[in-house]
């Protein structure tokens with residue numbers, strides 16, 4: 446068994462006294478495509494921020510390649526972040542910079558690549574997401590779905606070992622969503638990348654995942670290969686997968 450790329454154990458995280466994660470444990474092996482499912486507000490984006498070391502847990506441990514993220518020096522944290530690409534739920538492009546300059550930023554700040562090399566990488570990543578020839582445009586000139594794809598291209602410029610996708614296909618049309626799904630799959634198959642994908646889109650989840658985990662009430666309550674996850678006997682998982690209104694999920698909201 447390979448050493449896990451990411452290992453979270455017994456993580457507790459509260460915001461202003463409200464416990465969001467309560468003993469969450471999750472391990473991700475190299476070349477996996479782990480999909481995390483969970484209700485809105487269950488802590489999925491928070492979990493990704495913990496891996497990046499943007500947030501720190503009150504208890505428990507978060508390791509990237511066997512190193513405790515919480516204990517890393519700023520320099521070490523920066524080096525780790527060069528190996529992790531993050532596709533933000535809301536694009537997070539810098540509005541005063543062109544698309545080209547948004548993509549160039551990590552390359553200029555963190556590598557010593559020449560202008561020509563940087564331009565070539567940018568063209569290649571824009572082509573991967575079907576956004577070639579948009580380099581000179583400003584983020585405000587693009588639709589939400591286009592910005593989302595640019596956010597994905599930006600996450601890939603440093604050829605990361607791990608890519609964290611926060612709702613990569615929310616708000617995209619079905620054709621572009623499929624393009625993104627295939628891109629996520631090909632990243633692992635061709636480039637040896639590991640991915641953690643947060644999504645609400647069930648079809649996409651089952652298509653891309655090598656493993657699916659369900660976050661509920663602060664913990665991972667089920668994790669399995671997609672075909673087994675689909676047959677889960679857990680009532681919460683069943684309700685979520687089938688999108689039904691009756692079941693434990695809304696019951697708990699009411700109480």
Ligand SMILES: Nc1ncnc2c1ncn2[C@@H]1O[C@H](COP(=O)(O)OP(=O)(O)OP(=O)(O)O)[C@@H](O)[C@H]1O
Pocket residue numbers: 460461465483484485486487488489490491492534
């Ligand atoms: N910086 C913060 N300060 C205070 N509360 C926060 C902060 N970030 C998140 N929360 C709270 O933590 C909970 C989990 O938020 P999170 O963004 O992780 O949810 P999510 O599962 O990604 O939801 P969604 O599917 O809607 O994106 C929410 O109740 C949210 O209000």
Ligand SMILES: [Mg+2]
Pocket residue numbers: 489490491534611
């Ligand atoms: Mg979120």
